[in-house]
Amino acid sequence: MRKMFAFLIFLTLSALLALPVGASSQQAYQDYLYQFDVYRSVFSDFQTARGEYLKFQTLTSQTTALTKTKTMLVQRAMLVRTYLLLLTERLNENQGLTPDEQNRYLSLVTSEINFLDRQKTAVPAIASLDGAAAHSKELETHYPALYATMRGAASELLRGAVVAQVSDFDRLFGDAKTLIDRHRPSGSPEGQTTVDRWIVVITNKREILAQTLEDVRGANQKVFKAPSADEADRWVADSAKAIITAKQQLLELTANLTELIASMRYQD
DSSP: OHHHHHHHHHHHHTTTTTSOOOHHHHHHHHHHHHHHHHHHHHHHHHHHHHHHHHHHOOHHHHHHHHHHHHHHHHHHHHHHHHHHHHHHHHHHHOSSSOHHHHHHHHHHHHHHHHHHHHHHHHGGGOOSHHHHHHHHHHHHHHHHHHHHHHHHHHHHHHHHHHHHHHHHHHHHHHHHHHHHHHHGGGSOHHHHHHHHHHHHHHHHHHHHHHHHHHHHHHHHHHHHTOSSHHHHHHHHHHHHHHHHHHHHHHHHHHHHHHHHHHHHHTOO
């Protein structure tokens, strides 16, 4: 579990790197990278001290192992906490999530930050390697819920990014329809028929895109409730496939809107 922990966090981060970067999240990202480097060094020291204790079983090696273990536990909590702070910044920056969605996900992330703060605060009182093992077990037991929150929030950020792009498309499409209605009396019947046909095509495809985005949202809500990391990953995979579909549908809509605008130019 310990060996995989930083690796899993790092993989989860990849979902965030595809999103636009704001000033606050850029600093949070740099903080995360720093804490990740520190954790790798601390974890290496922990492994070395643990190996020497298991080999020599001396009081000195035991004391060193306990010290290095406590340092590792604090840094592990710091690493995950920094990642959650990065999630927080990205949630605040995301233009595609509603205020209610942002608040809901921020609340979940904050709960996990509070859990990690309690973990970190409890480390100085650990007096034995058995106590350290029990303390670490608390995080490992809680890990499925923590992982589900991280993966769910990251997937919702990706959905929000697409929703923001769709909102931009909707504004352009709305502007185009306003112009069409304004100039409808002066257009030729043939040209107007072509324009109206494109409007129907785009409207129908937009409804399909809306359902695809709803599928993404539904999969992501299941991620948050997943009882295990494997289950969370399965729903994330379904969400990712639907996001790819949504992006392709948006590309087609954009191409159709381009055709609509071209038709407007030559309808007279």
